[in-house]
Amino acid sequence: MLQVFKLQNIEEFISEIKISKLIFSSFILIAAIFAGVCCQINQTEQNANYVKKYLASKKGYYSNLVTSTRRQVTEKYYGTQATTEEFSEQFTTDFYKKISQLQDSDLKEGIVFMQLKYLNDYFTEILEQSINQEAYVTHLNRFLDLRFSGQDNFNSIKTQINNSMAAKIDQLLSKERLSVHPQVLTNFISPMVEVYYHQLISISHANTNLYQSNSALHFLILNLPIIIFLVCLIIGYFFYTSVGGRLLAFCFILIFFFISFLLQAPVSNHNIDLTYSDIIKT
Numbered sequence: 001m002l003q004v005f006k007l008q009n010i011e012e013f014i015s016e017i018k019i020s021k022l023i024f025s026s027f028i029l030i031a032a033i034f035a036g037v038c039c040q041i042n043q044t045e046q047n048a049n050y051v052k053k054y055l056a057s058k059k060g061y062y063s064n065l066v067t068s069t070r071r072q073v074t075e076k077y078y079g080t081q082a083t084t085e086e087f088s089e090q091f092t093t094d095f096y097k098k099i100s101q102l103q104d105s106d107l108k109e110g111i112v113f114m115q116l117k118y119l120n121d122y123f124t125e126i127l128e129q130s131i132n133q134e135a136y137v138t139h140l141n142r143f144l145d146l147r148f149s150g151q152d153n154f155n156s157i158k159t160q161i162n163n164s165m166a167a168k169i170d171q172l173l174s175k176e177r178l179s180v181h182p183q184v185l186t187n188f189i190s191p192m193v194e195v196y197y198h199q200l201i202s203i204s205h206a207n208t209n210l211y212q213s214n215s216a217l218h219f220l221i222l223n224l225p226i227i228i229f230l231v232c233l234i235i236g237y238f239f240y241t242s243v244g245g246r247l248l249a250f251c252f253i254l255i256f257f258f259i260s261f262l263l264q265a266p267v268s269n270h271n272i273d274l275t276y277s278d279i280i281k282t
Helices: 002-043 048-057 061-078 089-100 109-121 122-131 133-148 152-176 182-204 212-240 242-282
Strands: none
Touching: 002 212, 002 242, 048 061, 048 089, 048 133, 061 122, 061 133, 061 182, 089 109, 089 182, 109 122, 109 182, 122 152, 122 182, 133 152, 133 182, 133 242, 152 182, 212 242
16 A cells, blocks of 8 residues: 555656656747847847948948938038029028128138039039948948947047048049138038938937837846846756756757747848838938
């Protein structure tokens, strides 16, 4: 009678172990799936180097970006008028208002008028020199590096952009044996710099408001599944007693991890497309 009772207890104990193994195995498989997804997101969507390379390899991305920005800049100077023969009344009014506030004796009305005419005549060349694909790649990459590293010294880059544009325009006009007063040039390119800078900020910081309000929570969401998965692997080493059982379980678990990791890749690329391409359409 005692032997039968002991046998029943052993069978119940074995049954409990089987059930707990089943529950643990199911849990670690789910953890593996989520960990694979989060690892892929960290390697792609949350990786500045990957985003930069992906955007650079995306056919037509930067050319469309340049076209979109140039269009916005042109509207800033000429308004919505069909022709670009003369600057809009809004721009000229704002421009002369800023010049009048400088109180510089060298900035006489006739001189300013002629220099503004030079800038109008060469506006197409100025736009091509100031906003082009090579410059856009360089500046956007720097903005993305700053954004992903959590730095905020974007104003220093804005100053560099302003100085670079002024130097290019001055060089362009010098070839035509024309000169423009530095203050005239500075106030002239101000709207162009603002539009260009705003575009760079908008693209590099797209959708950051979704997690910037609570960066700690965002970090936890993306990394907690990975931590749980690693803890489960450590526990699993002691949980599965036989060597064959460990090997079989770990292989099965890692297969689920890599499948979810690979399946998330096109999803992450699509998310990058949505995040960094929407600004071009607006």
